[in-house]
Amino acid sequence: MxxxxxxxxxxxxxxxxxxxxxxxxxxxxxxxxxxxxxxxxxxxxxxxxxxxxxxxxxxxxxxxxxxxxxxxxxxxxxxxxxxxxxxxxxxxxxxxxxxxxxxxxxxxxxxxxxxxxxxxxxxxxxxxxxxxxxxxxxxxxxxxxxxxxxxxxxxxxxxxxxxxxxxxxxxxxxxxxxxxxxxxxxxxxxxxxxxxxxxxxxxxxxxxxxxxxxxxxxxxxxxxxxxxxxxxxxxxxxxxxxxxxxxxxxxxxxxxxxxxxxxxxxxxxxxxxxxxxxxxxxxxxxxxxxxxxxxxxxxxxxxxxxxxxTKKEAVEEEVKMPEKEVVTASIAGIDVMDLEDAQKALWKAGIYAETGMGCTGPMVQMSEANLEASKKILADAGYIA
Known part of the structure; x- marks a missing residue:
């Protein structure tokens, strides 16, 4: 040894x-x-x-x-x-x-x-x-x-x-x-x-x-x-x-x-x-x-x-804002850099939406009636899970 x-x-x-x-x-x-x-x-x-x-x-x-x-x-x-x-x-x-x-x-x-x-x-x-x-x-x-x-x-x-x-x-x-x-x-x-x-x-x-x-x-x-x-x-x-x-x-x-x-x-x-x-x-x-x-x-x-x-294309073309309505629902979980594009994606689909910043971060707001449809549109576009 x-x-x-x-x-x-x-x-x-x-x-x-x-x-x-x-x-x-x-x-x-x-x-x-x-x-x-x-x-x-x-x-x-x-x-x-x-x-x-x-x-x-x-x-x-x-x-x-x-x-x-x-x-x-x-x-x-x-x-x-x-x-x-x-x-x-x-x-x-x-x-x-x-x-x-x-x-x-x-x-x-x-x-x-x-x-x-x-x-x-x-x-x-x-x-x-x-x-x-x-x-x-x-x-x-x-x-x-x-x-x-x-x-x-x-x-x-x-x-x-x-x-x-x-x-x-x-x-x-x-x-x-x-x-x-x-x-x-x-x-x-x-x-x-x-x-x-x-x-x-x-x-x-x-x-x-x-x-x-x-x-x-x-x-x-x-x-x-x-x-x-x-x-x-x-x-x-x-x-x-x-x-x-x-x-x-x-x-x-x-x-x-x-x-x-x-x-x-x-x-x-x-x-x-x-x-x-x-x-x-x-x-x-x-x-x-x-x-x-x-x-x-x-x-x-x-x-x-x-x-x-590049997971999603920015909405660069001019998108006409739909007729304004009261927004009482909101979707969080969107990065601040994507916030305006997410709003335009909803406008493009005919849904009126506003952007905002809550205490938990950025959010897009819409009417209660459009909440579920908005979730699907934003998820399909890659803005939320």
């Missing part, structure tokens, strides 16, 4: 013994954190790593940065660039299970899923996504973000996470795409807004109350939300709450890299390390491969292709 094999067997038995001794979910897991680049200094992140080590027996922590006085293992580097190179080397070799870092560039198609505790009810919520770019097309990116959020939530132990879509431009198109994916065999449990009108399109109240386990948004909005949730008690210069901006998720992406803001404080650094350890223990890479496989089997690629294609 070679010395390498003996060593591997020895390490395995040590990991098993540690798991039995500590009862830890993360025995045998090693998490790195790069310590250069923080606005609050190297000491801030080292303190976070030491806090995580004290609070979470069972996994090891490696500092990647300058030499410091600590009992933790240190992989010495002098610059942020060297730190990222060392991080990638240790991840790719398998020495690290995951790593927490700042200011890291992901490839297009990969974005991060943040984790917060909401102030309304003290409930955990995943924000999908918070850094990176899932796709160049906004709605396509948000559909992917939903899957990324589901992957992360499942790796963290939520077997059936609820999914809500923040009420942004494109939210209704995202809703239609996700419901088509669900109908095709990729199961999604849609959250219900805490507001009286319900639905899976979420409002500001739902953010504070964590009405969804996974909150789907575009990355820039998600990034702002993370900053607000993390620093609303500190005035913004120090992020003192939450678990950081989370792991980069994307099809075929094989590194578990979690992002911190340069403004992250010691408690967030500690939480991000624990987040990384739990994702590794939950086998996030395996779950990601399984979820992408199931989503593609349910027609994900065709759904995404349809989003970026």
């Amino acid at each position: 070679s010395e390498n094999i003996k060593k591997m067997i020895g390490e395995t038995f040590k990991d098993i013994a540690k798991a039995i001794e500590t009862g830890s979910f993360a025995a045998g897991i090693r998490v790195g954190i790069t310590t250069l680049g923080s606005e609050h200094g190297v000491e801030n992140l080292v303190a976070g790593a030491e806090m995580a080590a004290k609070e979470s027996a069972g996994f090891e922590i490696v500092l990647i940065g300058p030499k410091v006085d600590t009992e933790l293992e240190v992989a010495e580097v002098a610059t942020e660039e060297e730190a990222h190179k060392k991080m990638e080397e240790l991840l790719d070799s398998g020495y690290l299970s995951a790593c927490v870092t700042m200011h890291y560039n992901f490839p297009i198609g990969v974005s991060t899923v943040g984790r917060v505790i909401t102030p309304g009810k003290g409930k955990e919520m995943f924000i999908a996504t918070t850094t990176g770019t899932s796709a160049a097309h906004r709605v396509e990116a948000m559909v992917k973000n939903a899957i990324y959020g589901i992957i992360t939530a499942k790796a963290m132990g939520k077997k059936n996470p609820t999914v809500g879509i923040l009420n942004l431009d494109g939210a209704r198109a995202v809703e239609r795409a996700l419901k088509e994916l669900d109908k095709n065999g990729y199961p999604i449990t849609f959250a219900e807004s805490m507001r009286a009108d319900g639905g899976c399109v979420m409002r500001g109240n739902d953010l504070l109350g964590a009405a969804a386990d996974v909150m789907v948004t575009d990355t820039l909005t998600g990034n702002i939300m993370m900053k607000v949730f993390s620093s609303y008690t500190t005035g913004g210069s120090y992020e003192g709450l939450g678990y950081g901006y989370g792991p980069g998720i994307g099809e075929g992406y094989d590194r578990t890299v979690l992002i911190l803001s340069r403004a992250s404080g010691t408690p967030v650094a500690a939480n991000a390390i624990k987040y990384a350890a739990k994702l590794s223990a939950g086998n996030v890479k395996k779950i990601a491969a399984e979820e992408f496989k199931k989503a593609k089997a349910a027609g994900l690629e065709d759904i995404l292709s349809a989003l970026t294609a």
Whole structure:
């Protein structure tokens, strides 16, 4: 038996013994954190790593940065660039299970899923996504973000996470795409807004109350939300709450890299390390491969292709407005950029309609008598589901 094999067997038995001794979910897991680049200094992140080590027996922590006085293992580097190179080397070799870092560039198609505790009810919520770019097309990116959020939530132990879509431009198109994916065999449990009108399109109240386990948004909005949730008690210069901006998720992406803001404080650094350890223990890479496989089997690629294609022709010709009548019914779920074209599509069919903006977003209004016919016309034209 070679010395390498003996060593591997020895390490395995040590990991098993540690798991039995500590009862830890993360025995045998090693998490790195790069310590250069923080606005609050190297000491801030080292303190976070030491806090995580004290609070979470069972996994090891490696500092990647300058030499410091600590009992933790240190992989010495002098610059942020060297730190990222060392991080990638240790991840790719398998020495690290995951790593927490700042200011890291992901490839297009990969974005991060943040984790917060909401102030309304003290409930955990995943924000999908918070850094990176899932796709160049906004709605396509948000559909992917939903899957990324589901992957992360499942790796963290939520077997059936609820999914809500923040009420942004494109939210209704995202809703239609996700419901088509669900109908095709990729199961999604849609959250219900805490507001009286319900639905899976979420409002500001739902953010504070964590009405969804996974909150789907575009990355820039998600990034702002993370900053607000993390620093609303500190005035913004120090992020003192939450678990950081989370792991980069994307099809075929094989590194578990979690992002911190340069403004992250010691408690967030500690939480991000624990987040990384739990994702590794939950086998996030395996779950990601399984979820992408199931989503593609349910027609994900065709759904995404349809989003970026021209699905409907804009009504460009002059359309005469039908005779005006009282409008008491309304149809929501139309993207604001399509609102006038949807109105003209109804006018073209001889139905008088007006556009409006309710508290849940854009809508087209018509008489009660024309409501069902209007729904069919708008659905056939691709403006609503």
